[in-house]
Amino acid sequence: MSRPKWALAAILALAAVLYAWGIWAWGWGNSYYTAATRSMSSGFVNFLFGSFDQAGVVTVDKPPFALWPQVVSTWIFGFHGWAILLPQAVFGVAAVFLLHRTVRMWAGENAALLAALVLALTPITVVINRDNNPDTLLVLFLVGAAYAITRSIQPDIAPGAATRWLLLAAFLVGCGFNTKMLAAWIVVPALVAAYLVGSTAPWRRRITDTLGAGGVLLASSLWWVALVDLWPGRKPYIGGSTDGTAFDLVIGYNGLARILGMGGGGPGGMPGDIPAGFPGGENMSRVMRNLMMGGDPGLGRMFNEAMGGQISWLLPAALVVLAGVLVASRRNKDVPAHQRAGWVLWGGWLLVNGLVFSFAGGIFHSYYTTALAPAIAALIGAGVVAAQRVRFGVQALAVITAAWALVVVYRSPDWNGWVGPVVVVLAVLAVAAFRAPARVTAPVGVAAMLFAPAVWSVSAAFGPPPANASLPTAGPESSVELRQMMPPQMSEVTGGDWTNKGDLSDEQRKVLDYATAKSGGARITLGVDGGAIMASNFVLNSGRVVIGFGGFMGVDPAPTTEEIAGWVRRGELRFVLAGRTSIAEMTKRGGQASERMTWVRDNCTVVPREEYGGTTSMLYECR
Structure with missing residues (x-):
């Protein structure tokens, strides 16, 4: 087996350990979803609709796609906490593998290996892949869609094959919709733009193919909604909706309410504001704002105390890479279309998702940001490889990342504060080795970039389970337990x-x-x-x-x-x-x-x- 294959095998093994080690000690994960998996096993209608209770009174507030594999796992292994969490670890490792395959087609083997490593070591991704929230399966479907788009724009692909890969991408996004509804559609502009930029087919065919993919997207997204709302017999009330329909759940609680903050996220969500004078209301409002809403909306949300340690470690470097690519693209007009499309795909994914997440006014939890991890990982993988061709390129990325890591680490200096000096030393070594060959400087620079998030990820995998498995986070506990805040x-x-x-x-x-x-x-x-x-x-x-x-x-x-x-x-x-x-x-x-x-x-x-x-x-x- 060649070195790249060994390296990929090692990264996948690392991901498997981080995502699955000791999951039997993590209890039931998110008990809300886990309880539903037990009830869903009691009958076909409960399984199909995602009923929380065995009586079929009300469903969970999401489609059941993410819960179906967990139910099947309990049928095979019995109703245990680890049986609920095992599919999540499998999906997480699969996403790392698919990301490698996707980036390899676009930017080469070295970029793909680094992208896979970055995704495997992203702290919030490690934590959410050890939990049973639906975001793990959502990310897998979206990375699968990115893979299909990348296949569709390869230079030597036949027109018919390109169309089929595009339709597959649309289908996978639809599967993501039935996992977490409109959250899956956020990446659609990036996918469409990448296909239009990267395809070599005549524009008429590109437009026709895109319209066809739109039809597949709607059909694969809305079939469950239609099934629920047209169901002729008795069915559970759709949790989170105002009128018991899945369509209202799409538009309201899991749609506009998340963006616009309508009532704190909808009728079934956590309240966004607590009445004045209510016992404990001031503390409850603060918890809702910081823990339930991810802090105040704005451009700085991804870097605040709630989000920074979860996803932002490599975000400054990724943005610098994007800016550098934009400048270079104006100077070099000879970049192949499929390579330009790769930057459009992953850059668009990061920017669109990042902006939506930053300004969302409704319920927003830190673990949602795992959807940014594949884009950050792909941009860092390709960016570091490209930076090796620029004087001080890798060193600049290492210094930027190390500087931001110090800020994040020293927000909680009592928690692994020793990481800061190590990051500084690695960054200094990366700069000092600028005259060495790229095979020396690049690994040192990457080590400076990944050391801090790796510590957070390893601590999450081998440390105690999160205090609140419904809202898992990596790193130090940033808030007192919710029960201390409640009246x-x-x-x-x-x-x-x-x-x-x-x-x-x-x-x-x-x-x-x-x-x-x-x-x-x-x-x-x-x-x-x-x-x-x-x-x-x-x-x-x-x-x-x-x-x-x-x-x-x-x-x-x-x-x-x-x-x-x-x-x-x-x-x-x-x-x-x-x-x-x-x-x-x-x-x-x-x-x-x-x-x-x-x-x-x-x-x-x-x-x-x-x-x-x-x-x-x-x-x-x-x-």
Whole structure:
């Protein structure tokens, strides 16, 4: 086996270790999605729609594509945390391999190997590939689309083959849409521009092919939406929507609300603002802004404390590479079309995604930025190779990256502060070796660029699991745990631990055991006000039917008051876990959610805590 093949094998092995080592100790990952995978195994409709609960009352707030492989994995290996996370690690390694193959066609073997290494070592990518959020599969589909586009613009490709590769790219983006909806479409302008720039076909054919790809994109994106909204039989309410339709979920909660900040991300999302005077409201608003929203929107968002250590390590260098390419392209008009298209593809991917992420006014989590990692990796890989032909080129990239690394590292000097001096030494060595051959200077420069993010990635892979698996981050914990910020009402709903790391607390176990023993065989063992995020522990740790009222955060209009009354009347539901104040009332997002809990308080009686041994929870019995 040749040296490049050995090098690629080593990089893939490194990625596999970073993404999979010790995943059995990471528990259930994001318990919201993991609970759904258990419920989805209970029936075809629940599987098809992505139902959070076994009763098929409400779905998760995303399409089910990313959850289907996790469900299949549990069918094969049993319902374990590592079985949920294993597909993520596989998808992550596959993305590294596909990126290598894509960049190799465009910029050569050395650039491809470096791009693969950069992607493997990106801190937020390491963390999200060890978790079960949908972004891992989204990135794989998008890198696959980039590969197909790159194949379609190769100089010696036949016209028919080019068209087929273009259509495949559109199909893969559509698969990404059914993984995380409109987040997949952000790269479409870059893909289209790369094809139009790189293709050697007549312009008429280019336009025709692009229109055909647009049709494939729409069909592959919207088939699940159409299936859901045209489904003739009973189906779960679509979580996060305002009217129970998947189309509304696309346009609203997972669409314009993410960009424009409509209500903090939609009816099923976290509230963007907390009412004035509400207990703990000021702290809650700060947490929502920094942890849930990634800080304030603006050009500096990708570099702030929430994002900087996750994705920005090589971002300044990537932008410098793009600027250098733009200047060089004006001087050299003889660059082959497919090579120009590669810069358009990856530069467009980075700029469009980066701008959308920077200015998004709705819910925005730091792990979303893993979608930037393939573009940064490709630009750095090709950029370092190109910089070797420029005097002090590699040294300049190394110094720029090392300088920014110092800023990021010393935001938390007590956490691996020794990294700073090492980065400085490596940068100095890179500069001092400017007279040495490229085979010497380039590795030293790359080491200076990758050392700091590599430390963050290795620490994430071999260190303790993140405090909040729903919002995983690499590096030092930048905020106190959310439960310390929440008012007493939130603890009453869940028995003292609202972050729901996956294990039942003693209080929750007592509630569940009591409800199971006293429910008289009711179809629904327990209803939980506060939504799926509050009910996840109960679903994960029992074979019982437990419903989280109101979707993800408890404010969706499902189940309705009439449904709850019908369940109680027919003996299908007897116990409801709730607080004195519902989440809908706490956040002033009422409607059906407030009416639901008003009905419970008016028609059910509080179970004395001494009967089940509770101390903080409030359990209602309905007859």
